[in-house]
Amino acid sequence: MTETAVYAAGGVVWRILDGKLRVLLITRTRYRDLTLPKGKVDPGETLAETAVREIREETGLRVALGVPVGVSRYVMPTGREKIVHYWAAEASDAAVRATTFAPNKEVASVEWTSVKKARERLSYPVDLEILDAFAALVERGVLRTFPILALRHAKAKSRDDWDGADSARPLSSRGRRQANAIVGPLLAFGVRRIVSSPAERCIRTVMPLSAVLARRVDRTELLSQDAWDDGLSDPRTIIDARVRARKPVVLCSHGPVMPDIISELALATGTMPGSYLGNSSTLDTAAFSVVHLSVDNPGAGIVAIETHDPKI
Structure with missing residues (x-):
């Protein structure tokens, strides 16, 4: 890790609902954008730990990480580079039943949607790149x-x-x-x-x-x-x-x-x-x-x- 970059981690959270693949998107309260769950690394934390923690904090879901699906990089308004690592992460039926999500000052809502609709609605091109990598796993039949x-x-x-x-x-x-x-x-x-x-x-x-x-x-x-x-x-x-x-x-x-x-x-x-x-x-x-x-x-x-x- 470089000293100047800001590191974060998150995931493409997915589940099979009524026989169909769905991915989870969040609407952030402050920005009113539609994006993937992610967040900054806490001191002493590894990227993998960050991804699991941020997914739980933003969606209420406890997940385990699957395959890595890419790294996004972009420059923040401060001029610092932000580097975000993503994994695919299946939300089990038990995890969905046990979710503790409620709208809050950071996340206004969460929603399950198809990959096709997620492509149309995501707010940022860097998220689309991660979603495309995820979709490639689906096409190969190796998502689970x-x-x-x-x-x-x-x-x-x-x-x-x-x-x-x-x-x-x-x-x-x-x-x-x-x-x-x-x-x-x-x-x-x-x-x-x-x-x-x-x-x-x-x-x-x-x-x-x-x-x-x-x-x-x-x-x-x-x-x-x-x-x-x-x-x-x-x-x-x-x-x-x-x-x-x-x-x-x-x-x-x-x-x-x-x-x-x-x-x-x-x-x-x-x-x-x-x-x-x-x-x-x-x-x-x-x-x-x-x-x-x-x-x-x-x-x-x-x-x-x-x-x-x-x-x-």
């Missing part, structure tokens, strides 16, 4: 997706400062901060299950998330660095099971294992290899890549892949 998140463990105590087994090496103070900081970004993608290497540094990385979800951590040596060092790791077995399950999951492992996890995701989904896969597997501590797959046809290839790094 699920994520598999490949997470590298948080910063561990240095090997030079540790006399025990490497698998028992604990997190450093920075690593503990990282473990807490990534809870929000991981939750933004609707994670409900955690699979991890049994190494102490991996388990401690996902324990804050486990506590928030009230879900246990599934431990497996197949993702461990000890097994990888011995040529015995087996990410393929884990990946095949998670692709078949078609549910959001985070896989916590080690730097050397990450390329194998991403490669196996590509193989399991019939995705053509490329340099982008390598970039998505070269992760700093506590960073993660989100691999979006089609719910209806996960073997059709990776729909999108994105990488997040909290920079703690």
Whole structure:
């Protein structure tokens, strides 16, 4: 992020209503314009967290992020550039029933409309570009997706400062901060299950998330660095099971294992290899890549892949 630009995030919120696709538009109270829900990043917040929070604040809907659908850029009246990141986000029937929206000083109303009518009525060309990217997902038949998140463990105590087994090496103070900081970004993608290497540094990385979800951590040596060092790791077995399950999951492992996890995701989904896969597997501590797959046809290839790094 640059120091001068203003960053924001939001989403194209969608649902199937009476068998038809509908997207959600908001009318802002002050400007009386019709736009997509979005808002500025709060201090210490990641873009993914911002998108989920702003959608909830402006529409009353609790959503999980799907596929990224683009970035809009424009110059504000102050002369500063504004950069807005968008994701597709499905509003479940339960979320719609539980909505808490009421007209307020920021948003006068919300409405569900077809993509065609949204194109005709949106107030800004930059919103139309985002809507067009969303429509392309619809045309490809890959709008409904699920994520598999490949997470590298948080910063561990240095090997030079540790006399025990490497698998028992604990997190450093920075690593503990990282473990807490990534809870929000991981939750933004609707994670409900955690699979991890049994190494102490991996388990401690996902324990804050486990506590928030009230879900246990599934431990497996197949993702461990000890097994990888011995040529015995087996990410393929884990990946095949998670692709078949078609549910959001985070896989916590080690730097050397990450390329194998991403490669196996590509193989399991019939995705053509490329340099982008390598970039998505070269992760700093506590960073993660989100691999979006089609719910209806996960073997059709990776729909999108994105990488997040909290920079703690």
